Amino acid sequence: MKKMNKTRGIVYAILSLVIIACLGGIVLFGLPNWKWLGAYKDSGKAANITQGLDLKGGVSVTYQVSDDNPKWDATDLSDTVYKMQQRVNQFSTEATAYKEGDDRITVDIPGANDADEVVERLGKPGSLYFCTKSSTDLTEEQLAETDENGNKKYVQLTDGNYAGYYQIWLTGDDIADAQGQQSSDSKTKKSEAVVSLTFTDAGSTKFYNMTSQYVGQPTYIIYDNEVISNPTVQSAISGGQAQIDGMADMDEANNLASNIRIGTLNLSLDEISHKVVSAQLGSDALSKSIKAGIIGFIIIILFLLLVYRIAGVAASLALVVFVELEMLTLNAFDLTLSLPGIAGIILGIGMAVDANVIINARIREEIAAGKTVKSAITIGFDKAKSAIVDGNITTLIAALVLLWRGSGTVQGFAQTLAISIVFQLFTSLFVSKWFVWILYYLGFQGEKFYGKEKTRKAIHFLKKRVVFFALSIIVIIGGFATMIGYSAAGKDPFFLSVEFKGGSSVTVDFDKEYTMDQFNDEIKPALVDTLGTSDIQGQKETGSNKFVIKTKKLEGDEFDAFEKLLIEKFGAVDSKDNFQNTMISATVSKEMRSDAVWATIIATICMLIYIWIRFKDIKFASAAVIALIHDVLVVIGFYAVSRVAVGTTFIACLLTIVGYSINATIVIFDRIRENKASMKRGDDLEELVDLSITQTLTRTIYSNVTTFIMVFMIFIMGVTSIKEFTLPLMVGLVCGAYSSVCITGAVWFVLTKKFGKKKAN
The missing domain is CATH 3.30.70.3400 (Alpha-Beta Plaits)
Structure with a gap:
């Protein structure tokens, strides 16, 4: 920033504030109808972000x-x-x-x-086949033939221009991927729409066998007993890749790719x-959450201004840019925002605040060490970079693994988290730095505008490590004991929601119109008292007085009590056609749960490897994973003890704790690594760890308090379902703060003393 002076600082400040104001205007009000820019009216507006079933x-x-x-x-x-x-x-x-x-x-x-x-x-929904046409008619016995995997060998079409008999070579299960793409014709050099196919290993062999025998002849892609494409084989195709050309446009290519991508369904289905x-949470849920988030965000801004003064101004402006970029990206890529997605944003805001706290604390440390303000800013950002980058990359690794291996709401969480990490790295390391220098050259160059970090004696945390370990073990064992106790009593160890366990779905028609908010505020509490469960979800069918109410399995007297309450107290229609009770399966399937578990395991291993490489010490990685597991087990125990419903947000909650836990751990490890590098022979390792924890204690408190404020505001102002989501998050934040101060460094110290290299005196 040597080229900046006061005049340029003023110009840069005005331009920067104008850009922030413009971005804010787009988020709040959207773009005008600028067709030349490819923008339509209200595009970019935060209100237009696609919302999930729970919110919209x-x-x-x-x-x-x-x-x-x-x-x-x-x-x-x-x-x-x-x-x-x-x-x-x-x-x-x-x-x-x-x-x-x-x-x-x-x-x-x-x-x-x-x-x-x-x-x-x-x-x-139907079956997908890659076929060649049979030259002869087939008997019923031949049509009934199957291969060793139970798949049909032949299919008959009875309607349209393609009526006849077809030999099946591949099914949708043999397709690994299909994408509509623009490709350049090698002869005409013109761009054309094509479908690019990627086959499985088995599918690659089958496709080669088909194409090698039918060069120059048509093949047929049959979906739901209808020929949707009949490309001609140009040559025998091996290698597991192929293209289908002849598409009229990209819409046709994308539609064909979509049908191929689905694969073969086991059953034919009819839409009934x-x-x-x-919205499942009612119209007030989102508005209340937004208000709570705004209040929490304002409190965070005031906190940063009060504590870090001029540097707090820069941090606040960087946070505003972070939120603006997050909203614009969610809108631009048409990502769906639901409660798990909100968790990803909350984690991103927490990490953004954390990064700025780390930076500003470093600046104040350098000022306290006698550096000029200008040098302190340069050194502060430089020293903070490693902790911020390492913490964010470990969390980004987790997000990318979840995107790759996860499914459903897990992917929704991972999408917003990945976006948050990228933008908060940019805003904390570049935007915040930009504004700090602008403010510096505008005349805010005195120490009083930044403050000094007080020098504190090392607090002897490690002397009480046995107490801390014992307390953690007791809490974790208490959680497991609760689960075992419920299991022994013939109950589920957790209060599994309909999303995890399945139950009853009852369609109820009322004689007057209720809104979702009225259902949540009036009908649901009455049902909770009658059925003895808080796991009740309602959805209103738009344009009617009907509600679909999902809850635990209802039979016999319980169903009669359910029906009686709604008829007598809330005016449900009393007829034999009303109260259609259907058993439903879990919306969180076994495959989705398996995907989430495997994604978490793989992400943890990847994070361990990254920390091992970056810190050049397996003990750092091992201690980080132990602390991570500690926090997750405590939160799981809380779910068991409190009987908070375990639904789709359960997975998002645990993943949020994982992200926040690993980030807090990295900050302390970074300081231990830094202090250890300057450690002299004879220095006490225990004293070094205590000093490192003490030096980062302010950061730990400030970061956790600011994130806790955001979540707490959403908790106190949110509807019941949101409270059930944010309560475990708050427990996880408190647990994360405790483990980062009392457990993480102590575990590393124990591992180092036990397995560290012995040096000769």
């Missing part, structure tokens, strides 16, 4: 197993549910598919408001109903 609602479509399936069982239905989940992911990572009754599948797609359009885009449903 969407479309619900129900399918029934077709009569065309003479033999099928529960396994076929379960497999079809899983494949339908992959299909609806084209709409949103927050879309869900689940079993309803014995022969139905329901899919819920957030953010949509036109059921007919969704049904048209979703299409009729579709409807638009309201």
